[in-house]
Amino acid sequence: MKAAERQLRIRQMLESRDFIDSETLGRELDASESSVRRDLDILEQEGVLRRVYGGAVSVQVPPTRAFDYAVESVRLSDEKSRIGRLAAGLIEDGQTVILDGGSTVAAVAGQLASKSLHIVTNSLPIAEGLESLRNIELTLTGGYLDPRSRVLLGPFCEQMLGAIRADAVIMGIGGINETGLSNNNTLVVGSEQKMIAVAARVIIVADHTKFGRGGMIPVAPLAAAHIVVSDAALRPEYVAMLRDHGIDVLLA
Amino acid sequence: MKAAERQLRIRQMLESRDFIDSETLGRELDASESSVRRDLDILEQEGVLRRVYGGAVSVQVPPTRAFDYAVESVRLSDEKSRIGRLAAGLIEDGQTVILDGGSTVAAVAGQLASKSLHIVTNSLPIAEGLESLRNIELTLTGGYLDPRSRVLLGPFCEQMLGAIRADAVIMGIGGINETGLSNNNTLVVGSEQKMIAVAARVIIVADHTKFGRGGMIPVAPLAAAHIVVSDAALRPEYVAMLRDHGIDVLLA
DNA sequence: ACAGACGATGAAAGCTGCTGAACGGCAACT
């Protein structure tokens, strides 16, 4: 394995982990710890990570400061923040991205803070978390404001979503099983279907507890999703099911 | 487990817990209590937590939001709140009302809290002020979020406004003189023109300092307004000018 | 095709700094 490839792999690993120790890196990359250390030096100079005793930590734009206001009530579990980081890694500078509501998507939003993006969202908490960032151009959908979830809904929201095109949509979901994606909130389903329709890539974020569950309202068949990001506790049969449908599965 | 990783885990644990005792930390992190104590020292220096006897408590983030609101309410002068009360009296239960952005309009919004209304607004601060009220149905326009004024703008906003009808619009304004209403913020003008077009009654709220001023961008001729609400310090010639155009003038 | 230069790699040596255990002191509770 060449140096450039190792460094790429290290970058990827840091998308889903806060910290990696040198020993693990050496083993996973099949290289000596000397080489790993050299790679870490280079990546540190590039600002990708920070070297610490025992390994390296990923240098994130402190989500604890940039985004906490929006999600102060929603305690982010470890799993969700790992999913967030991994999903955020799928988005590249300059893209237009639709963000659905929901706490898992909010976790992704926090990790997008360092990128230059055009974000379209119907979620007020997410908008509030991102609005102060100069590198993010923020567009809200219109619509009725649901006071419980603080999400914009209804025909105006759908109409506006129908008028745009996006590189990707990042969407949370109530339940996933072999029959497809589903949700329990009746009102958001229409907007979510529109989001899927206008986005070139559909990225579903869902922790492992969402699998096997069927929500009340079907949203879309499995084939509508291009990428599913979940956590390591996802049972293998679900991974296989998704891959059978041609869906990329990433586990944080 | 390395020091850096332990400290990250401690940070995460404090996201969901206010207090952690040293013994639990030592067990969960698989490290000696000595090491845990050292970590806590470091994290305390970084301001993440505060050490207490038996463990550590998370240090709550100072709410910068409260500062914003404080500034806003200080700026809300006696005149504006009187104008707000008077203008709110023009609105009846059950109506659909469009609210423009701006601090004077925000003063009106505060006085609308007791009524049962359907409010349409492009202002995030106003939406945040009203969203918790059960008697108010709230619809936001879509559009680009202007980070400075926190108002939704642009073609999506105008398109959505064009699709609705309202009983009234309550609008602040940058300047009023014999040539009409004008504003200094280029971007909001298009939305304001739409609001005027779709509302049955156009209610302009403006303290007396706005009169005689000409803003950079013309918004509408005087005749577009149906009611102007100002304060008692408004000079009589302006009252006469407005009445000559068939506009009702109310002085708070 | 061959020789030399260059960069990358892994191993070894020496050093730095982290770790856990032990111990005395102090705070909290009875």
Next chain:
DNA sequence: AGTTGCCGTTCAGCAGCTTTCATCGTCTGT
């Protein structure tokens, strides 16, 4: 005042870091 439990300090041991060097593969010029 006594007991219990927690804290800060100290120190030996060791894991990990840096530096150095020999080796190997690749590239370049002749």
